Amino acid sequence: MRRLIGLCAALLLLVGGLASPARAAQTLTWTADDGITAYKSAPATASAGETTIVFENSAATGNTTGMPHTLTFDTSTEGYNHDVTLNILANPFDANNGRHQATVTLTPGRYRYFCSIPGHSTMVGELVVTDGPGDPDTAPPTVTASASGTQDAEGNYVGTATVTVTATDTGGSGVDKVEYALDSGSFQAYTAPVAVSAAGSHVVRYRATDKAGNASAEGSLSFTVVEPAPDEDTTPPVVNHTIAGDQDDDGNYVGTATATLTATDDDSGVDRVEYSLDGAAFTAYTAPVVVSAVGMHMLHYRATDKAGNTSAEKMAHFTVVPAEEPDTTPPAVAAEVDGEQNDNGAYVGRATVTVTATDTESGVARIQYALDSGAWLTYTGPVVVTGLGAHTVRARATDAAGNTSADRTVTFTVVGSGSDACEVPDPRPTVVIAGDDTGVPNSDTGDGCTINDLIDEYAAYPTHAAFVRHVETVTAALVAGGTLTKRQQGTIVRAAARSDIGS
Incomplete structure (x- = not known):
């Protein structure tokens, strides 16, 4: 059996010499x-x-x-x-x-x-x-330890010694665990620097194991901690950061981010603050750091007091995205007139004005129009004009950035259709809208049509608001022509608003 085992071992060594296993x-x-x-x-x-x-x-x-x-x-x-x-x-x-x-x-x-x-x-x-070699990992990790803190003239650590253990593995499998033991204590997992503040002589033993199971030799570090003088500073500064700037909905900083570092020390006072941005060397912090480069950033920072105590290194990360150029371009506005026209191009009975606006940057916020010399009104749908005579409709639009377009103007004329205007006029004695009797006389408007005919309550309207605007336009022309008073116009318009025509 021993000869068989030896033969197999020799064969494995021969194969290993010919080609290393992956x-x-x-x-x-x-x-x-x-x-x-x-x-x-x-x-x-x-x-x-x-x-x-x-x-x-x-x-x-x-x-x-x-x-x-x-x-x-x-x-x-x-x-x-x-x-x-x-x-x-x-x-x-x-x-x-x-x-x-x-x-x-x-x-x-x-x-x-x-x-x-x-x-x-x-x-x-x-x-x-x-770097990791391609061969199986047979090399143990390299592990070292160092102590830091304030030292006296004899090299003793005053108040506290902080022991840092560092392990690296060049064999390729990587460090699996690091352990340490203080004085006569048992080994335990090392996860962070160990602060030793008990006065006296100390020994820290340490070791590391890689993921291939290779264990390092045990190392040791000896040092002495002494009590600080009553007024001696052994406490490092406290250091913090803030990041300021305009942020988007995802928390990214738009255009620039400004990092401000603050440090305090209640004993000897802060001596210096240092920072490292995106892996660069540490440099003295003297003023807020303004970062405008687009992308993700990592900021490391630390502070040291006048007694030589240095804080633990801290980190902050943030992302800068490009700033959008401000929108200074007003919307584009168009107005079109539609309806039945006679041979002279005049619109017979009524003209419908449609306004459109586009804005490729911040977007259209509102559209307005004004009929003849009237005030600007909010445009919500096509404007129907039935008043006889020449008319002018002005239109404009404003975008979300506050840019307002120049006025877009269209002019046109509305004429009656002659004997065909109202072959069967509405003979009711007063103006009635959806059963609501206004009490205003239903006068002849001069072309064979009555006020009720012009209001045309039975026509199709895209919205209730469009019907009310139509009534406003019709009655405004009748006020201008002396058929109605302003008070009578108001009574008719209110009746139109109360109705559900166009809803």
Whole structure:
């Protein structure tokens, strides 16, 4: 049996020397829950090469409300890789029950990812990708540790020492876990810098394991923490940001976004504030940062006090979209006259004026017209003019930006149809509209037609408002000709308004 095992092992070594087995593609997993401020979990590092991306936003990951999220890779912000297009929308009630996956190829560098749903703007992070060999990963991760904080002349840390553990994996599979142990304590997962404030000598042990199961050698870091003097500053500043500017409905900043950083320190005072925009080097913050470049942006910032304490680095991200050019062009207006015409071009009995307006920018807000010397009225439908004689209709339009067109004018003449105007005149003694007796005498208008004939209550009207405007036009001409008084006109128009003709 031992000879058989040895023979098989030798055969495997021979085959391995001839052709290396293909390395399995890595899998990176993001999860989300009911929160809208951060992903529940997300990878920080990966190796270059083919990668399976898993995004799960389900009941299993803590989403109990059906809140949707996306996992979107940034393809425009400077300083990041833009070679992966990924935009996964997931919620617990979709066809995949909130679990989706895609296969992509990652290259060395940094990727920025975020949730694109409005209001979820703080769900953002970075993925660092390192080179990965094509052979199986047999190399353990490299892990280091460093302490930071205010030190005295002997190198002791005053008040607090903050230990940061960093692990990288060049073997290709990526770091799986990092652990640390303080003094004689047991190893535990390292997820963030460890602050040690107990006075005395300390030892932090640390180690890392990659996804292929390779474990690093255990490292150690020794340091001493001493009590600060009563008036010694060991507390870093507090630093925050605000982003200002005009925003659209999706929360994007239109034209420009202005980032303002503020820092406070109650002990020694703020010494400096620094920022990095879109992966650039940190630079001193002296005034609000105005960003007008179109696209998504990431702002990193920090503050240091006069005692040398530096705050944790913070981030903000935002998107700038192009500003629209203001609308300074008025609408285009057209007016057309329609009706039966005689040989001289005059309109027999009535003329109908139709006004149209178009605006390709902010859109038409209102259309108005004026008949002869009358006031401007809101145009809601074709205007029917039956008063005999020459007429002028002016029309204009205003767009949503407040631009008003020049007046568009049409002129025309309305004539009676002679003996055929009203072969059977309406003989009622008073003007009656839909059974409403106005008490105004139903006078002959001079061409064989009575006022009731001109009102023409039994004709077809597109709307009730069109009928009322028709009555206003007819009676206005009769007032001008002396057939009616203004008071009588008002009585007739009110009766028309009370009716349901055209409704």
